[in-house]
Amino acid sequence: xxxxxxxxxxxxxxxxxxxxxxxxxxxxxxxxxxxxxxxxxxxxxxxxxxxxxxxxxxxxxxxxxxxxxxxxxxxxxxxxxxxxxxxxxxxxxxxxxxxxxxxxxxxxxxxxxxxx
Amino acid sequence: xxxxxxxxxxxxxxxxxxxxxxxxxxxxxxxxxxxxxxxxxxxxxxxxxxxxxxxxxxxxxxxxxxxxxxxxxxxxxxxxxxxxxxxxxxxxxxxxxxxxxxxxxxxxx
Numbered sequence: 001x002x003x004x005x006x007x008x009x010x011x012x013x014x015x016x017x018x019x020x021x022x023x024x025x026x027x028x029x030x031x032x033x034x035x036x037x038x039x040x041x042x043x044x045x046x047x048x049x050x051x052x053x054x055x056x057x058x059x060x061x062x063x064x065x066x067x068x069x070x071x072x073x074x075x076x077x078x079x080x081x082x083x084x085x086x087x088x089x090x091x092x093x094x095x096x097x098x099x100x101x102x103x104x105x106x107x108x109x110x111x112x113x114x115x116x
Numbered sequence: 117x118x119x120x121x122x123x124x125x126x127x128x129x130x131x132x133x134x135x136x137x138x139x140x141x142x143x144x145x146x147x148x149x150x151x152x153x154x155x156x157x158x159x160x161x162x163x164x165x166x167x168x169x170x171x172x173x174x175x176x177x178x179x180x181x182x183x184x185x186x187x188x189x190x191x192x193x194x195x196x197x198x199x200x201x202x203x204x205x206x207x208x209x210x211x212x213x214x215x216x217x218x219x220x221x222x223x224x225x
Contacts (some may be wrong), residue, residue: 004158033211040216042120042204043159055213091158095211103180105213107158 001026003096005074012114019079019086021111032075033105034060034067037089049075050097052099076080082115089113121206122205122216125185129195130224137203137219138189145207145214148181148188153218162203163190197223 005024013019025032030051035043045059050068060067063083069075079086089112093105129135139148147166151159163174165181165188172179178191182184188207193201200223205216 001194003169006158031211033213035213041215042122042206043213044215045212048211054217093158095219104161104164105211109156109158112156 004029004106006092006111007107007108008111010112010114012116013021013082013116015083016081019082019113019115021077021079021090021092021113023075023077023092023094023108025075025092026096028096029106030096030097031103032069032095032097033095034075034077034105035091035093037079037110039088042058042089046077079113082113084115087113087115120171120205120207120216122219122220124219125217126222128222128224131195131197133195135192135195135199135221136189139205139206139207139216140187141207141214142186143207144185145209146185147202147208148179149206149208149213150177150179150188150190151204151206151215153204155201156176159204163202192221195221 008021032049034046037043047067048056048062064080077091089110091110093107095103153159163179169183170181176193183202202218204218206213
């Protein structure tokens with residue numbers, strides 16, 4: 001059973017460009033979470049999505065950042081007009097849907113974004 | 117987000133030694149988790165703790181969920197070179213994980 005897949009693994013962008021990060025959850029998982037990790041820090045929650053729904057985006061900056069998890073295809077984290085402060089590792093996690101319980105999140109390998 | 121204080125920040129240990137690290141929070145969590153992250157990879161779950169006071173082992177790893185629900189510790193016994201990496205604690209309420217800043221472990225052969 002393949003794990004959480006993320007691509008690209010590394011992404012270099014110049015200031016003002018757009019960054020598009022993709023996440024394919026584990027097979028059978030319908031919940032996706034995005035986290036950001038700055039150097040020397042722990043992961044910080046950004047957004048929680050289910051298929052076609054954003055459940056909680058409280059950790060995501062209000063401007064320039066957006067996320068989606070369409071009915072078909074991977075979840076996408078999109079950063080418009082990137083700035084140097086967006087340089088970080090972005091991790092996606094997924095979990096299965098179970099009634100009445102919170103399931104373990106399994107993390108992908110991350111996308112390392114570098115903004116020049 | 118909720119603030120978790122993880123210590124020590126880093127440690128150098130001799131192969132065969134035991135390692136201990138802990139995490140404290142000003143907030144109560146329903147679940148405590150410990151992850152290991154290797155360079156260039158995502159966090160991998162080591163141990164999950166679901167009840168206050170719970171003590172759980174996974175091979176050479178042992179972790180405890182503090183009775184106040186505001187702290188947890190992780191022990192690694194008889195360390196080996198592959199224990200090198202960054203260990204993160206995480207507290208969870210509902211679906212949101214709050215992570216500590218990590219403990220970097222380096223093992224001297």
